[in-house]
Amino acid sequence: MPGFYDDVLPLSEEERAELARIPYGEAELRADTGVPRAWGEPGFTVVERIGGRPSLDVNGLWGGFTGEGAKTVIPARAYAKISMRLVPNQDPDQVAQATLAYLQHIAPPTVTVQGRIFHGTPPAIVPRDHPAMRAAADAYERVWGRRPIFTREGGSIPVVALFTTQLNMPTVLMGFGLRDDNLHAPNEKFYLPNFHRGVETAVHFFHLLPAALKAHA
Amino acid sequence: MAATPLEYVRVHRDRFLEELKALLRIPSISTLPEHKDDMEQAAQWLADHIRSIGISDVQVMPTAGHPIVYAEWLGAGPDAPTVLIYGHYDVQPVDPVEEWHTPPFEPTIRGDTLYARGASDDKGQLFVHLKAIEAYLHTQGRLPLNIKVLLEGEEECGSPNLAPFIQKHAQRLQADVALISDTHILEPDQPSIVYSLRGLSYIELTVQGPAHDLHSGMYGGAVDNPLHVLARLIAALHDATGRCGCARFLRRCAPAERRGTC
Numbered sequence A: 001m002p003g004f005y006d007d008v009l010p011l012s013e014e015e016r017a018e019l020a021r022i023p024y025g026e027a028e029l030r031a032d033t034g035v036p037r038a039w040g041e042p043g044f045t046v047v048e049r050i051g052g053r054p055s056l057d058v059n060g061l062w063g064g065f066t067g068e069g070a071k072t073v074i075p076a077r078a079y080a081k082i083s084m085r086l087v088p089n090q091d092p093d094q095v096a097q098a099t100l101a102y103l104q105h106i107a108p109p110t111v112t113v114q115g116r117i118f119h120g121t122p123p124a125i126v127p128r129d130h131p132a133m134r135a136a137a138d139a140y141e142r143v144w145g146r147r148p149i150f151t152r153e154g155g156s157i158p159v160v161a162l163f164t165t166q167l168n169m170p171t172v173l174m175g176f177g178l179r180d181d182n183l184h185a186p187n188e189k190f191y192l193p194n195f196h197r198g199v200e201t202a203v204h205f206f207h208l209l210p211a212a213l214k215a216h217a
Numbered sequence B: 001m002a003a004t005p006l007e008y009v010r011v012h013r014d015r016f017l018e019e020l021k022a023l024l025r026i027p028s029i030s031t032l033p034e035h036k037d038d039m040e041q042a043a044q045w046l047a048d049h050i051r052s053i054g055i056s057d058v059q060v061m062p063t064a065g066h067p068i069v070y071a072e073w074l075g076a077g078p079d080a081p082t083v084l085i086y087g088h089y090d091v092q093p094v095d096p097v098e099e100w101h102t103p104p105f106e107p108t109i110r111g112d113t114l115y116a117r118g119a120s121d122d123k124g125q126l127f128v129h130l131k132a133i134e135a136y137l138h139t140q141g142r143l144p145l146n147i148k149v150l151l152e153g154e155e156e157c158g159s160p161n162l163a164p165f166i167q168k169h170a171q172r173l174q175a176d177v178a179l180i181s182d183t184h185i186l187e188p189d190q191p192s193i194v195y196s197l198r199g200l201s202y203i204e205l206t207v208q209g210p211a212h213d214l215h216s217g218m219y220g221g222a223v224d225n226p227l228h229v230l231a232r233l234i235a236a237l238h239d240a241t242g243r244c245g246c247a248r249f250l251r252r253c254a255p256a257e258r259r260g261t262c
């Protein structure tokens, strides 16, 4: 699939060292998902595969006869839905078109392959040494007493891309939830000590940000 | 009397929670049409609350869908930086409701934890910032920086009206930094900051063979089968180890070769 990895921003050694601080690996992945073994691009850790490398997944595959009993049909069409998670600096449209072109290129002349490309979301990255990120890290540290670890999220937050592309501003993702908060599920919750710490962190951040930005300018 | 913002937030903790519970009681489920009035009510509640913490410039702005609550306090002056705070007041549906230990819109504290739909996604997290703003305005009468607040009501249905809103009000929304609290940290006592998010591309693929379904007894062995082709195409997207695609494509992504070029 030529082109897919062209614009992938490589992980620096320093970045990999920071990501290695995250207490998540093969054992946690197995426990979370029930898979018998991890899988993925060789040479990268579980955390790097999820946050720092692109991925491609078939989300659904259908066609032909799937009902009860036997029906001897050669179906006219077969379908697949394919999602790709992208990392900086991949462009969603370009990747979708390159993938589709590749599939059309390798398809035999006995069929035609058509694709519908959905509206994508660009990946986002804010340099860890951006003054606003340093102000945020200092704010957390003052409240938690520990330096925050910088992490990469495998999912997308479309509004972050909007702020980047339309307003040209970096976004500080100052989360206070926990991994097991049951978002979108029954018994959603918020760990209250971190609600209160969150308010204090925001108080510090508002105080620290002006000086941090000024020192940078 | 609390003299500093930090003292203020410590003194008023219990009241903050009571206020958050009031917001959580509004069932603002954006994806269900029967909750349209609740969406309006939640937007209005937030606008009123923002006024009560000391920001008078607040509007409930209509969109083609649910309204956006927008507020700004620019009292720090043009030389001070501006932060744009984003949050969303809509919540997910509550199904299966029988699996909730306490009703989703009756916020309940058990131990150290507050249970309710929206507790962390995102009413509880956006509320953090409103309380920090209040702490400054109520103790010092001012903030150290300018603040713009944008609270959306359609995050859980894909934000269909946010891009046009941002485009239309791009000038007004200008800020140095956007601030969002809608993610999680690693452990309760180990904070973390997400500095990168993955993006998304999505394709629906159709492999067409014959013009219509065929009988395998009449044509089997003489025409190619789109299901077989699709299986081969998909198999070509990864190698056995989990790498994407063909050798050329791998060569291009080897970190050692790419380092320093981006």
Ligand SMILES: [Zn+2]
Residues within 6 Å of the ligand: B088, B121, B122, B155, B182
């Ligand atoms: Zn959310």
